[in-house]
Amino acid sequence: MPSSPTAQNKLEEVKKIFTAYLERKELRKTPERFAILEEIYSRHDHFDVESLYISMKNKNYRVSRATVYNTLDLLVECDLVTKHQFGGNLAHYEKSYGYRQHDHLICVDCHQVLEFCDPRIQNIQNMVGELLQFNIQHHSLVLYGACQRTDCANRKEKTNHNTNG
Amino acid sequence: MPSSPTAQNKLEEVKKIFTAYLERKELRKTPERFAILEEIYSRHDHFDVESLYISMKNKNYRVSRATVYNTLDLLVECDLVTKHQFGGNLAHYEKSYGYRQHDHLICVDCHQVLEFCDPRIQNIQNMVGELLQFNIQHHSLVLYGACQRTDCANRKEKTNHNTNG
């Protein structure tokens, strides 16, 4: 296992993992499934179904939304992709193989997404699981707040936090 | 401020808070808004919009989904109600006045929702906010796992966690 795989190496690794998963589940190794996996791992940030679909369409790849949804479910199940529900009704996804466990911080004004790591979350997860007799499989932690970028899209009177009426 | 208010006292308190909020925002104090608030505070658990709507209809209260959605937004904004997005596309709500800050633990099989408190989350929130220059307003932490109840609705082979393929 390489300690710092190149993007190409990583792609090969995730393909192998996906292949093994499909074989174990006796599912077919269709070109669409691997094309979607490649597209996801060529992206650098969070994405939703529609933007993934559009990207593939723009590359003249013939694929349907149904297949994108179906394949994302498979990729989530074999831990190559993580699904997020950042407050709204629109699901967001991100590749997750070889990336450090992290959580998210979202600006309530401009909706930018930042990531952060904190090992204490793992401890909380372990402790609560033991306390309440749950086999905890994963978690979702999202912090919501106002960023301080001058170009924040929805900038109100952020400089002064007066709460008087 | 009573240290352990009865349900009735609590209801009066939240009504006052809601009234003050409506006055400050120059919104009208309609009977529908207060009926929805009462219905929510008479409930004991998490709920979605449809079940709240049905409850009120069953009590022969004339109310529309639009008003329920609208009022929930107001109640969330004045911190009397909390909105959750527990993984799916269906928003869940819960009353939040006078309850200790808590987070959630959800069984991926039977979907029961448990609550837990851990003060470390507040620390994480403060630290990350300072580190990344965000004014953090609130957070959402959900742990997902398998409960160990014998009557778990979707019980598979939970007793043995073999992962050999």
Added chain:
DNA sequence: CTCGGTGCAAAGCTTTTGCATCCGC
């Protein structure tokens, strides 16, 4: 050849919106 997977479009479900009516102020 078989039958699981795909593309397409229609349906489903939650949430939002438009409009006439109603009622708090």
Added chain:
DNA sequence: GCGGATGCAAAAGCTTTGCACCGAG
């Protein structure tokens, strides 16, 4: 009485489903 709020229903937006065809095994 004015204008915001409501009820109802239609529309919007994301996701799932049905069906005929395709192609992996």
